[in-house]
Structure formats: structure tokens, C-alpha cells
Amino acid sequence: MSSPTTSRMPREQRRSQLLRLATEVFTEKGYQATSMDDIATAAGVTKPVLYQHFRSKEALYVEVLDVIGEAMLVEVRDMAGRGGDAEDRVRLGLRRFYELMSLKNSLRLFTGHEVVSDEVKERVTRILDEMSIELAGVLLSYRALSTGQARILGRGLIGIAQTTAQQLHDAADDEERDEILSTVTAVVVDGLTSFALVEQTGTEHADADDPAPEQDASHP
Template identity: 30%
Template sequence: MSETIQHGLAGQGNRAARLPRTARRAQLLAAAQDVFAANGYHAAAMDEIAERAGVSKPVLYQHFPGKLELYLALLEIHVDELIMRVTDAMESTTDNKARVRNAVGAYFDFVDGESQAYRLVFESDLRGEPIVQAAIDRGTDACVRAITRTITADAGLEEEPARLLAVGLVGISQVAARSWLANNRTMTKDEAVGLISTLAWKGIGGGYPLQQHS
């Protein structure tokens, strides 16, 4: 769960507490995160979110005009978090092998978060809503672009093959991370990240002149 949302939990059990608008919004988002992650969009109720946040429904509606707007606000936060994780993985080192491992690790860390934010981004039951799908696509495209830039610069590839490699890395990382979680973490996260990043590195580094360097 993001730090902003966590901070909003202070005083959550006191309906009468008056919080600054930003703190109240974070509190409501934290409550909504729990409900959406547990129930999905369609089964989630604004009544339950308000109750979990310890506020009245009118207070909830002061901040979010409807359930869709609340859901989208959360989704955008988590999409931005994923983009930041992958971008940092690419920019935190010049060692390409480490970059691949970090990129894989970014997805494993994302799905392993206590807030289950990944459910909104990867398993949304509202993908049929164009504005929701656009937000999810924005996250995927931004992660692919961050990896594509690195591969293009270091391997001297044209954009199309570099992008295809980036799409492959994003795809294998996301699917493997979710499978690891669904199978109750039968190996440690470090072991799983190492296994998948080795596979990805041998494919990317073996097929193109993307060298490990510092």
C-alpha cells in the first residue's frame, strides 16, 4: 500500500475526527482498497467502504462522486506505482543483467504487496470499461517504453525489435509473479526472481549484443 494511503489510516476508527482533506481522501482510499481487493468492483458497495473508513456515506461522496471515480483514483495510484518500480529498475544501474533482474523483481514486489494492489491492475473485473482499460494500458505501455529505451540504447536495436523484447520481459514477469503468488510462494521470492530473470537474461542477452557491464 502506498505511503499516502497508509497515512490516511490514522484516526480511522473515529467518525467524529475532522481530518484535513488530503488525509481524509487517503483514509477513504485505504478503506476502498481493502474492499475492492476483497470483492472486486461489482460486488463492492459504497456503504461498506464508508463503514470501513469510519465515515458517513455523505462524507465519502464529498470526495468521490461515485464508485467508478473512487475505483479509478485507486487504479491510477497503483498504475503509477508499477511504472515507477519498473522505471527505477532500469535507471538504478548500468549493469544490464542487474537491470533485467530488477525489472523482474519489480513485478514480484508489486504483486507481493500487502494491499493486493495488483488485483486492480492485472485482474480488474472492470476491463470492459474503456476508461479503466485505458489506465491499465497506460501502465503496460509506460513499463514497455522504459525497458525499450534501455534495450535500444545498449543493444543498438531498432525500436520495433527492442519493443518486442520489452513486451516479452513485461509479460513473463507479470505472469510468473502472479503464478508464484497464486501457488502460495512455494519458493522464496529471491529464488523465483532469480529463476525468471536468468531465463529472461539468456533470451535477451543471448540473442542480441546486450552485454553485462557496469
């Protein structure tokens, strides 16, 4: 069997190529079933070339998580600019999260099955926390919530999105997926609509712990 041949490529371009192909292999096979040989073969390079860019399989895997995590963060940020009512936004958000997580089985990279070390676990937790904070910002843009409430809801909604993505992944057909989306969307929207719209309050998002502003004595 002939060894892989490598064409000359600028270092950063080569690194980006290796990272992209590693993402494909990891998301297709999972961490445990993937070897550095598999990734080198997919990239058409020798294993020493791969190690020139990434010191270990785990280090490469952590960067793969960052790539997928950044794609999810972009989706959460984009939610703020989407039109439609609360139900439309929630349904679309859940579906997009599912599509991202299900792309070549990348769902399992974020559901605990591929947590292989403390560093990987910490990275997954950090990515999900960042998503929660971004989602909290989206919620604050159109619901009258304190910062604390928004963060609590953000974390909860990310958890719901993960569970829903797994259910959608396991669903037998499109009809079952539609039922899952409709049910979860109804629950989430019902909860969110219990908070007033920002336009209805005419107030900024004050943190629940912030002291109330002092009133002028001449205006009781």
C-alpha cells in the same frame, strides 16, 4: 449501530486518506465485493462524505488503479539505476513486480478479473502501455536496440512479468518460487544478451526506420 463520526480535515488531506483506504479495501476484496459503505466504514466517514470526493465506485476504482500503476512505474524507472549484471536486474525486476502485484492481492486488479467497464479496461491498458514505454527506455540505456525493438521487447516483458507474478502468487512454497524465477530469468536474459551492449557498438539508438547517414565521397 452508531454512524461514523468525521473529524474536520482539509479537503485534499481527506481525499488522500479516502483514496489510500479505498486502495486497501479494493485490493483486499476486489471491485465486485467492495461497496462504498465498506470504504466509508474503513475511513470512519459517512457515505455522503465519500461521494463528495468521488462521484461513483467506478470513478474511485479508476483512481486506485492509477495509484498502484504509479508505484509500478516508479519501480520500472528505478531499474535504470540499479547495479549488477543483466541476470541480477531481471531477477530483481520480476521479484519487485510480483511483490507490488501481490500486495494485498492487487495482482487481480491488473489481470482482467476486475475489468468492470470499458473505462477501467482502457485505464489498465494505458498503465501497462506506460510501463512498457518506460521499460523500453531502460533497455535502450544498455542494449543496442532500435526504438521499435525496445518497445516490442518492453511490451513483451511486461506480459512476461504479469504471467510470472501470477505463477509466483500460485506457487506452493519458496522453493517453487525460486525455480520459477530462475527459469523465467534465464529465458529473458538469454534473449536480451543476444543484443549487443551499447558500449560495444559505439552507436546511438537509431530508429530502424531512420535513413542511414550519407557518407562523404572522399571517405568510401
